[in-house]
Amino acid sequence: MQGIELIVSVSSPMELDGTDLSPYDSVCLGNPYCRRVEGNYAEQLALLPGAVSSLREAGKKVYVTSPAAPRGRDLPHVERLVDAAGRAGAQALEVHNMGVLRILRERGNPLPAHMGAYANVYTHLGAKVMKDYGAVRVRPNAEVSSREMEIIAREAEIEVEVLAHGKIPLGVTDRCSLLTESEEADSNCPSACRKDHWLTSREPALRGGSHPGKGERREGGWVLKTVGKGILSGRDMCMLEHLPGLLSAGFSVFRIEGLHESAAYRSEIGRVYREALELAASGGTYGLRPDWADTVRRHAHVGFCNGYLFGKTGKLYVGPVLQKGNPVL
Amino acid sequence: MAELLASGGTTEMVRAVLDNGADAVYVGAKGWSRRRAQYEMDDDQVLVSAEYARSMGKILRVAFNTLPASREIPLLLAKVEKFTSAGIRDFILTDAGAMRELSLRFPGIQIHASVGCTIINAGDARFYKDAGATQIVAECRMGMEEMRRIREEVGVGIEVLVHATTCYTLLGRCTMSSYTRQESRIDAEGKNHFLGSPNRGGLCYRVCLAEWDRIGENGETEASMLVLPNQAYFLVDDIPALIDIGVDTIKIQGREYSVPLVGRMVRFYRALMDAYTQDRSSFSIDPWKERMAGIVSARDGERREKTEGLISESLTA
Numbered sequence: 253m254q255g256i257e258l259i260v261s262v263s264s265p266m267e268l269d270g271t272d273l274s275p276y277d278s279v280c281l282g283n284p285y286c287r288r289v290e291g292n293y294a295e296q297l298a299l300l301p302g303a304v305s306s307l308r309e310a311g312k313k314v315y316v317t318s319p320a321a322p323r324g325r326d327l328p329h330v331e332r333l334v335d336a337a338g339r340a341g342a343q344a345l346e347v348h349n350m351g352v353l354r355i356l357r358e359r360g361n362p363l364p365a366h367m368g369a370y371a372n373v374y375t376h377l378g379a380k381v382m383k384d385y386g387a388v389r390v391r392p393n394a395e396v397s398s399r400e401m402e403i404i405a406r407e408a409e410i411e412v413e414v415l416a417h418g419k420i421p422l423g424v425t426d427r428c429s430l431l432t433e434s435e436e437a438d439s440n441c442p443s444a445c446r447k448d449h450w451l452t453s454r455e456p457a458l459r460g461g462s463h464p465g466k467g468e469r470r471e472g473g474w475v476l477k478t479v480g481k482g483i484l485s486g487r488d489m490c491m492l493e494h495l496p497g498l499l500s501a502g503f504s505v506f507r508i509e510g511l512h513e514s515a516a517y518r519s520e521i522g523r524v525y526r527e528a529l530e531l532a533a534s535g536g537t538y539g540l541r542p543d544w545a546d547t548v549r550r551h552a553h554v555g556f557c558n559g560y561l562f563g564k565t566g567k568l569y570v571g572p573v574l575q576k577g578n579p580v581l
Numbered sequence: 582m583a584e585l586l587a588s589g590g591t592t593e594m595v596r597a598v599l600d601n602g603a604d605a606v607y608v609g610a611k612g613w614s615r616r617r618a619q620y621e622m623d624d625d626q627v628l629v630s631a632e633y634a635r636s637m638g639k640i641l642r643v644a645f646n647t648l649p650a651s652r653e654i655p656l657l658l659a660k661v662e663k664f665t666s667a668g669i670r671d672f673i674l675t676d677a678g679a680m681r682e683l684s685l686r687f688p689g690i691q692i693h694a695s696v697g698c699t700i701i702n703a704g705d706a707r708f709y710k711d712a713g714a715t716q717i718v719a720e721c722r723m724g725m726e727e728m729r730r731i732r733e734e735v736g737v738g739i740e741v742l743v744h745a746t747t748c749y750t751l752l753g754r755c756t757m758s759s760y761t762r763q764e765s766r767i768d769a770e771g772k773n774h775f776l777g778s779p780n781r782g783g784l785c786y787r788v789c790l791a792e793w794d795r796i797g798e799n800g801e802t803e804a805s806m807l808v809l810p811n812q813a814y815f816l817v818d819d820i821p822a823l824i825d826i827g828v829d830t831i832k833i834q835g836r837e838y839s840v841p842l843v844g845r846m847v848r849f850y851r852a853l854m855d856a857y858t859q860d861r862s863s864f865s866i867d868p869w870k871e872r873m874a875g876i877v878s879a880r881d882g883e884r885r886e887k888t889e890g891l892i893s894e895s896l897t898a
Binding site: 320321322323324326327349350351352353354355370372374375376377378379380381382385393394395396400403404407420422423424425426427429447448449450451452453454474476478483485557559560563564565566567 | 764781
């Protein structure tokens, strides 16, 4: 599969532990949402040399992410992160914030930038500005359709990364929704975000209704995942049915969003996509294998979505096979 | 002296805010600003409003602060050309590429980097200045020290919202609304209004203001009737300090509010700013806080009604 790159994001040694990385070409280390995430590679800089070198020895490309929303007080750490990632041999810095992009340039671009999900890349002109700062790859905002991504790639002459599977990043904040006290005072920090937490709306038919159990959903309500300082889609973005189309449109870099997921999720979803990409790239007849469908269904607690890539509502799913059994709302 | 900037959701509102003491007014070009079309203006309304502002020696600023699609860039350039030909020189933008393009094509125009840019640190401010911004809007929760640093070290104008609502997420970095409902609606000029995306079309369904339950991984309810923090804020107390540190623009949001309410807000902030700058040594904020309470109550009433309508609308998809 020359030219195709499958990336997984991993926050920490705890998330790396037990994850089968064999399906992946690349690993993006660190968590962009919160500096206090336990073992966050983007915060615990002493972890980077060992992690980067062992991954590179295993034949992986290694990227390091940076804080999605750093305040001024966080920028000295960002400077140290840029230097540490470069020294450790990381091959790119994932950048979500324009201040971080500027710091990278001020420090002589010790490593190229990959613009992340929160960098708000919507146009080829925006991508060109970022390219001038040292970006070699962009991941357009979740709202940008695949047709728009094609224009960005062509007009800005820049590599475009596509979220193939996983929770869609929907929002970032600097106020943790899992804590009742300040981060420093709340004993639930930093362990609270190691577990899954779902936000289920009480609208429209839920007033006075019962709570759903694990994997269940309220009729007509919205389900989102919260990781404290990040809001993610409840549904799993899934492009498994559309890989041939993405490849023929010229996309070759695909992300499996592995943050705040289990090792089994990262391992098994990665395996499915590796096999699917190999089949799609072979040029032979492509079809969704039942065992792939079983695997992605087993890991998707509230169904699938991919509407954004088709210019539609984000939570909608487009595709003939996995639509079966997928909640309509 | 800081400029007082207020919202112009209609031509009537433009007149009201300028007549009541605002130095400048911002309006949205239809399909291009961070509000739905009913609070935006067609080209003729923009031009008429600009003429009215000019007749009073004041400024009209046109917001193109949604994030367009690449194929819409020619539409943006044509519209800005039309407005600059009519003497409009002040624009609000979000996309860094569009900023750079406009600053190169239309030398001398003033570009404000919108609140949608999520400028939270001095590095962000430097980036947008490099892209062509002459002034940046500070993120809603930016501290005074960071503002001072931007003012002194970056050398770009700084604008602060003093009467607005924070989002739970960082404004400009949220797609919760379009995740629940997004529609494509292309107008006669070819502009997609991206209904449901505040970043792209302006309409936000305020999904974050719904009531939520937080469910743990074993199905247990961790919190009921949760409302994600999303508070209105009124920086009345801070206005003297903002003036002291040299903030260039103090901005009141409110295109969706009634004209009488917006006029009342503008009168209040105009009087407050004038009172402080005329006699800083004996100025007391307390009576102003009392006067503010009535405005807050009226504003909250209008906002609550609109929020319930928007959430209901998002559920009709």
